[in-house]
Amino acid sequence: MxxxxxxxxxxxxxxxxxxxxxxxxxxxxxxxxxxxxxxxxxxxxxxxxxxxxxxxxxxxVLRVTTPAVKLRWVAVKNLKYDSTTPSSSLNATLIAEVTVKNTNFGRFEFENSTASFIYGDMKLGDMKIGTGRVKARETNRVNVTAEVRSNGLPDNMNLSSDIGSGTLELRSYAKLSGRVLVMKIVKKRETSEMNCSMTLNLTRGEIQDLLCN
Missing domain, CATH: 1.20.5 (Single alpha-helices involved in coiled-coils or other helix-helix interfaces)
Known part of the structure; x- marks a missing residue:
């Protein structure tokens, strides 16, 4: 132990x-x-x-781009012309469709505007484009009418020779102002411009080679 x-x-x-x-x-x-x-x-x-x-x-989504305005087609009605010098003249009714394409994620609201048909540097007639609204990512089509008159054109416009050739080179210009609204967050003013060129075929009475930038 x-x-x-x-x-x-x-x-x-x-x-x-x-x-x-x-x-x-x-x-x-x-x-x-x-x-x-x-x-x-x-x-x-x-x-x-x-x-x-x-x-x-x-x-x-919030990025805003300028809506595009273009002429889709132009129809000619009531065509009258005279190539006699010095009283050469051109009268016609032009019916057109204007498209307003809105690629934004918000609506485009545009104000009253006009589109003009131009020969050389001189205006031949106007067509009114009223107020409107284009929904997000949609295209609106607006039908418009213009009365085209050669009254008041200066003598140096060569209208007589162009009418004698059977074709007239025309342009159309418009400026469309409004604002784009995206989800009540973005409100931005935008101005769209339309520049189109075309050829009026007097023999056929129709618009050809319509091109819009």
Missing amino acids: AEESEVSSLAPPGSYGRSDEELAWHIPNASRPKKSNKCLVYILAGIVIQSIILLSFASV
Whole structure:
């Protein structure tokens, strides 16, 4: 018995075995910083994705472009002409279809305007384009009429020789002003211009080679 007590007394103090809970308490938790870093990465990634979405939305949906105005077709009615010098004359009724194409993601509201038919640098007649509204990403068609008269043209316009050749080179010009409204966020004024060239065939009484820029 004396030997056993002597052996047990040699054990250093505090050498008793620790429980698993005590060991876990003293071991540093290395996984906590990793979880925090992952959360931070997810948050930053979410912010970046949202920023990309907002920028794409602003650059595509909220971006405003100028609507396009063009002549789709022109019909000739009541054509009368005289190539006799110096009383050469031209009278006709031109019926046309004007298209207003709106590629924006908001409607385009335009004001009263006119389109002119021009020979050389002189105006032959006007056609009225009333107020209107074009829905988002749609095209409106407007029928217009112009009475074309050569009265008042100067003698140096060579109208007589052009009528004698059977064709007249004409132009049509219009300026359409209005505003584009996108989702009640963007309101921007836009002005569209139409420049078209065409050939009036007097023999056939029709418009040919209609081209709009």
